[in-house]
Amino acid sequence: MSHHTELLSRLHDRSAVIGIVGLGYVGLPLAIRFAEVGYRVLGFDIAEDKVAKLNRGESLIEHIPHAAVQAARDAGFEATTDFGRTPQADALILCVPTPLNKYREPDLSFVINTVESLIPHMREGQVMSLESTTYPGTTDEELGPRLETRGLVIGETTFLVYSPEREDPGNANFTTHTIPKVCGGATPACLEVGMALYGQVIDRVVPVSSTRAAELTKLLENIHRAVNIGLVNEMKIVADRMDIDIHEVIAAAATKPFGFVAYQPGPGLGGHCIPIDPFYLTWKAREYGVHTRFIELAGEINSAMPDYVIGKLSGAMNDRQKSIKGSRVLVLGIAYKKNVDDMRESPSVILMEKLRDLGAHVDYSDPHIPTFPPMREHKFDLDSVPLTSDSLKSYDCVLLATDHDRFDYDLIRENAVLIVDSRGKLAAGKDVVKA
Amino acid sequence: MSHHTELLSRLHDRSAVIGIVGLGYVGLPLAIRFAEVGYRVLGFDIAEDKVAKLNRGESLIEHIPHAAVQAARDAGFEATTDFGRTPQADALILCVPTPLNKYREPDLSFVINTVESLIPHMREGQVMSLESTTYPGTTDEELGPRLETRGLVIGETTFLVYSPEREDPGNANFTTHTIPKVCGGATPACLEVGMALYGQVIDRVVPVSSTRAAELTKLLENIHRAVNIGLVNEMKIVADRMDIDIHEVIAAAATKPFGFVAYQPGPGLGGHCIPIDPFYLTWKAREYGVHTRFIELAGEINSAMPDYVIGKLSGAMNDRQKSIKGSRVLVLGIAYKKNVDDMRESPSVILMEKLRDLGAHVDYSDPHIPTFPPMREHKFDLDSVPLTSDSLKSYDCVLLATDHDRFDYDLIRENAVLIVDSRGKLAAGKDVVKA
Numbered sequence: 001m002s003h004h005t006e007l008l009s010r011l012h013d014r015s016a017v018i019g020i021v022g023l024g025y026v027g028l029p030l031a032i033r034f035a036e037v038g039y040r041v042l043g044f045d046i047a048e049d050k051v052a053k054l055n056r057g058e059s060l061i062e063h064i065p066h067a068a069v070q071a072a073r074d075a076g077f078e079a080t081t082d083f084g085r086t087p088q089a090d091a092l093i094l095c096v097p098t099p100l101n102k103y104r105e106p107d108l109s110f111v112i113n114t115v116e117s118l119i120p121h122m123r124e125g126q127v128m129s130l131e132s133t134t135y136p137g138t139t140d141e142e143l144g145p146r147l148e149t150r151g152l153v154i155g156e157t158t159f160l161v162y163s164p165e166r167e168d169p170g171n172a173n174f175t176t177h178t179i180p181k182v183c184g185g186a187t188p189a190c191l192e193v194g195m196a197l198y199g200q201v202i203d204r205v206v207p208v209s210s211t212r213a214a215e216l217t218k219l220l221e222n223i224h225r226a227v228n229i230g231l232v233n234e235m236k237i238v239a240d241r242m243d244i245d246i247h248e249v250i251a252a253a254a255t256k257p258f259g260f261v262a263y264q265p266g267p268g269l270g271g272h273c274i275p276i277d278p279f280y281l282t283w284k285a286r287e288y289g290v291h292t293r294f295i296e297l298a299g300e301i302n303s304a305m306p307d308y309v310i311g312k313l314s315g316a317m318n319d320r321q322k323s324i325k326g327s328r329v330l331v332l333g334i335a336y337k338k339n340v341d342d343m344r345e346s347p348s349v350i351l352m353e354k355l356r357d358l359g360a361h362v363d364y365s366d367p368h369i370p371t372f373p374p375m376r377e378h379k380f381d382l383d384s385v386p387l388t389s390d391s392l393k394s395y396d397c398v399l400l401a402t403d404h405d406r407f408d409y410d411l412i413r414e415n416a417v418l419i420v421d422s423r424g425k426l427a428a429g430k431d432v433v434k435a
Numbered sequence: 436m437s438h439h440t441e442l443l444s445r446l447h448d449r450s451a452v453i454g455i456v457g458l459g460y461v462g463l464p465l466a467i468r469f470a471e472v473g474y475r476v477l478g479f480d481i482a483e484d485k486v487a488k489l490n491r492g493e494s495l496i497e498h499i500p501h502a503a504v505q506a507a508r509d510a511g512f513e514a515t516t517d518f519g520r521t522p523q524a525d526a527l528i529l530c531v532p533t534p535l536n537k538y539r540e541p542d543l544s545f546v547i548n549t550v551e552s553l554i555p556h557m558r559e560g561q562v563m564s565l566e567s568t569t570y571p572g573t574t575d576e577e578l579g580p581r582l583e584t585r586g587l588v589i590g591e592t593t594f595l596v597y598s599p600e601r602e603d604p605g606n607a608n609f610t611t612h613t614i615p616k617v618c619g620g621a622t623p624a625c626l627e628v629g630m631a632l633y634g635q636v637i638d639r640v641v642p643v644s645s646t647r648a649a650e651l652t653k654l655l656e657n658i659h660r661a662v663n664i665g666l667v668n669e670m671k672i673v674a675d676r677m678d679i680d681i682h683e684v685i686a687a688a689a690t691k692p693f694g695f696v697a698y699q700p701g702p703g704l705g706g707h708c709i710p711i712d713p714f715y716l717t718w719k720a721r722e723y724g725v726h727t728r729f730i731e732l733a734g735e736i737n738s739a740m741p742d743y744v745i746g747k748l749s750g751a752m753n754d755r756q757k758s759i760k761g762s763r764v765l766v767l768g769i770a771y772k773k774n775v776d777d778m779r780e781s782p783s784v785i786l787m788e789k790l791r792d793l794g795a796h797v798d799y800s801d802p803h804i805p806t807f808p809p810m811r812e813h814k815f816d817l818d819s820v821p822l823t824s825d826s827l828k829s830y831d832c833v834l835l836a837t838d839h840d841r842f843d844y845d846l847i848r849e850n851a852v853l854i855v856d857s858r859g860k861l862a863a864g865k866d867v868v869k870a
Contacts, residue, residue, distance in 0.1 A: 136677050136679060137677070166691055168693065168694070171693065173692075173693070174692060174693065178692075179691070179692065180690040180691065180692065182687045182688075182690065204690070206687055206690045208683060208684075208687050209680070209683060210679070212677065212678075212679050213679050213680065213683050213684055213687065214687070216674060216677070216679050216684045217684050217687040217688045218688075220670060220684055220685065220688045220695075221688045221691055221694065221695045223666070223670070224663075224666070224688070224694075224695050224696070225694055225695070227662065227663075227666050227729075228659075228662075228663070230729065231658070231659070231662050231729045234727065234728060234729055235655060235658070237725060238716065238720050238723070238725050238727060239651060241720075241723040241724070241725050242571050242572070242647065242651070242719075242720075242723060243647075244571060244645070244647050244648050244651050245644070245648065248643060248644060248648050249643075249648055249651045249652050249655055250655065252617045252641055252643050252648065252649070252652040253617075253652045253653075253655045253656045253659070255615040255617065255639070255641045256601055256614070256615065256656055257608075257609060257613075257614065257615065258603065258606065258608070258609065259603070259656065259659075259660055260655075260656045260659050260660070261659070261696045281673065284677075285673050285676075285677075288673070288676040288677060289676070290672060290673050290676050292669065292673060293669060293732055293736070294662075294665065294666045294669055294729075294732060294736075297728055297729060297732055301728070301729075
């Protein structure tokens with residue numbers, strides 16, 4: 001029996017062992033899903049503490065309950081830091097971060113380091129699937145040749161696919177298996193294996209003609225978001241000058257039942273995807289001598305939004321004959337989006353730093369984040385301030401940065417001396433300034 | 436009884452006479468709708484021939500059947516060129532064009548001329564509603580003061596609203612009354628009258644706080660489209676360089692059930708709205724010292740698409756050792772979008788001109804447009820070429836510009852020597868070049 005036939009058979013009858021490398025926002029839900037439908041799942045991660053927690057049946061992510069991890073453990077999920085166990089897995093699914101470096105260039109080090117940790121241990125008859133968002137060509141140009149150095153023949157003795165993750169933490173309407181999944185293979189045989197791998201756990205797997213097409217698909221999704229958010233952020237600035245409430249306009253436009261989709265302006269872009277992914281294409285496009293001007297413009301406008309918010313806050317304080325320096329400012333919401341505990345790339349942190357640099361005494365309140373966590377590039381030694389009428393009254397200004405549903409907006413409204421609202425959450429009023 | 440109360444009462448009991456000024460793509464369907472629900476409708480237009488046709492029960496627009504006009508006539512719709520009849524109408528709804536001039540500045544001459552034709556005849560107790568797309572402030576700054584010169588008091592003896600049209604010719608899912616309609620008033624009393632005016636004929640009328648908010652709402656809808664089309668056009672160019680089919684990528688991205696909406700690239704923007712409307716905001720924004728960079732970028736990229744298509748066509752001809760000069764080129768589809776007969780701002784015409792300028796012998800085929808109509812800035816003395824195997828074979832190149840459903844794509848595919856496809860309609864092949 002060929003490697004191809006044997007692997008397909010093991011995937012179809014669920015006797016295959018699924019290796020998932022990187023047990024974060026993407027890898028963990030996927031591991032749980034594979035375990036749920038009956039596969040043995042081996043989760044690889046380099047973080048000892050994370051692996052230990054998972055093996056105790058504890059979750060690491062707010063929206064994934066401990067019980068889900070425990071159930072996966074019971075069903076055959078095990079976490080390990082030992083990459084020597086690579087041969088035990090039939091599938092190796094890479095769910096590692098793809099950030100940008102300081103110069104806004106792709107940082108593939110997590111992907112490359114992971115692949116190079118796996119390769120010495122790989123055997124014939126395995127499939128490798130990359131899920132990390134990246135530029136078109138990554139799978140073909142970076143993963144393929146590395147597999148070949150091991151003597152593996154892609155499409156014959158090993159199989160290579162790219163299938164981008166579409167996790168959306170906090171989305172109440174969709175979960176891992178109900179979100180259709182795109183898959184491209186390095187060869188037709190690879191694609192067939194990829195479809196078999198995901199077809200058992202995802203309700204709908206969408207095949208595309210190449211790994212490059214799959215890579216660009218994921219980028220296009222996030223470019224679409226970054227550009228549309230950039231557009232409404234620019235429109236917010238224009239509308240504000242014309243003394244028109246952009247939120248009212250967006251809500252009215254959204255009543256058009258075709259041809260328009262509402263995106264909401266805010267204090268800037270956040271999260272691990274939207275502010276970062278588009279620039280993977282920008283970088284790669286240069287190799288081809290083409291430009292991605294919408295991406296650049298969206299990046300420029302979105303990254304200028306924190307300054308716009310600070311300008312509005314500063315103007316509102318000035319109207320009240322106060323300086324930012326020496327004032328007490330409370331930032332509401334430091335997660336990058338509502339109702340989650342994820343702070344990656346959160347514009348709230350940028351706002352807090354800018355306020356601190358201007359001399360404000362800065363505090364924050366976020367029901368999802370009790371203590372300001374250690375971050376690579378940001379440091380605040382703070383705990384979340386509980387919202388009470390007294391605590392709210394004690395600040396010269398309250399800045400609504402992330403509009404969690406758990407906030408008591410009536411309480412905020414009644415007690416804050418001045419509210420700067422960057423989310424269009426509160427009706428206009430003399431102590432509410434839209435930003 | 437006040438003018439306000441009396442007008443409301445006449446609108447509610449449908450005894451009011453509805454005057455509609457401008458009987459084109461917007462005004463005619465609206466006139467038919469008002470007649471349908473039992474109002475007497477007086478349609479004003481300056482074109483004698485149009486008025487005569489309508490009064491004979493003939494339609495002027497492909498997608499509006501003669502029977503609909505005849506039924507409206509029977510129900511009490513009458514067209515006239517006599518603006519002296521203005522006092523007979525309780526409502527004056529302005530549905531006139533708002534194009535751009537050669538310098539891409541708003542050309543409000545149709546609106547202003549219409550208003551100035553009406554004003555000498557206006558009486559107390561009328562409502563004027565502007566439906567034409569325009570920049571925020573038009574109603575307040577251009578219409579309001581003109582009404583006041585007549586001695587009318589806005590909100591007391593006359594009423595002024597802005598309610599943008601949302602007609603979408605060729606849309607099979609929506610018709611005039613099922614498309615929600617936004618309405619803003621110059622005063623609260625004006626808004627109340629506007630809601631009564633449209634509330635009888637439109638299933639859902641959406642009030643907003645000002646005419647400016649309503650004006651920006653319409654612009655935002657079309658800016659959204661122009662920018663999203665610009666984005667996919669830029670992505671088409673990038674994907675093409677990377678040898679990826681953008682249409683495959685868009686279709687794959689569209690399987691994401693949230694956060695992404697598919698827009699299709701093409702040979703450039705067309706129609707009366709999308710290429711034009713956004714620049715109304717650009718122009719007005721300058722007054723406030725702000726820029727609309729997404730609009731500018733979309734305009735730049737979208738208006739460069741015909742050159743991109745010509746470049747692809749030229750490259751394909753060159754591969755076949757042919758020049759454009761002296762070749763026979765057939766352009767398929769000259770309407771600006773599929774399945775309509777509307778040629779306003781159609782990129783197909785630009786393509787035809789560019790090909791003619793390069794020395795090609797250019798013909799066209801369009802099942803919706805039997806003869807190339809007289810246009811202000813374009814002239815072709817041509818009839819639509821019927822598509823047969825012989826006619827198709829007689830061209831060196833067939834350029835698919837507008838992908839009408841009525842085209843027989845199998846016939847085209849089998850017989851055309853070379854097809855340049857600017858719509859992603861045909862599967863790739865040796866005689867199909869994506870453009």
